[in-house]
């Protein structure tokens with residue numbers, strides 16, 4: 001039956017798309033912006049510029065745990081070897097954030 005055949009082709013296309021999208025994850029080439037959480041209590045880079053809704057990934061390659069706290073953003077504790085990501089705000093503007101564990105550890109997200 002032509003209708004069923006069509007549905008099968010559609011399902012196959014969806015599976016292929018899902019696999020292709022899944023294969024893009026993990027690297028810095030995936031369209032996200034990466035911020036390093038460093039043992040010297042800084043975010044590097046301290047200021048990033050992203051597009052509305054773009055993925056932002058905080059990665060902790062050190063040993064000191066950190067988090068990311070801002071208006072509308074609250075990460076869990078990100079320990080050494082872990083990472084956490086979220087989407088940039090949908091509206092243009094500048095969002096300041098901080099690590100709640102380390103006063104003075106601050107960063108800025110510029111959405112434009």
Ligand SMILES: [Cu+2]
Pocket residue numbers: 041065066067099100101102105
């Ligand atoms: Cu911190």
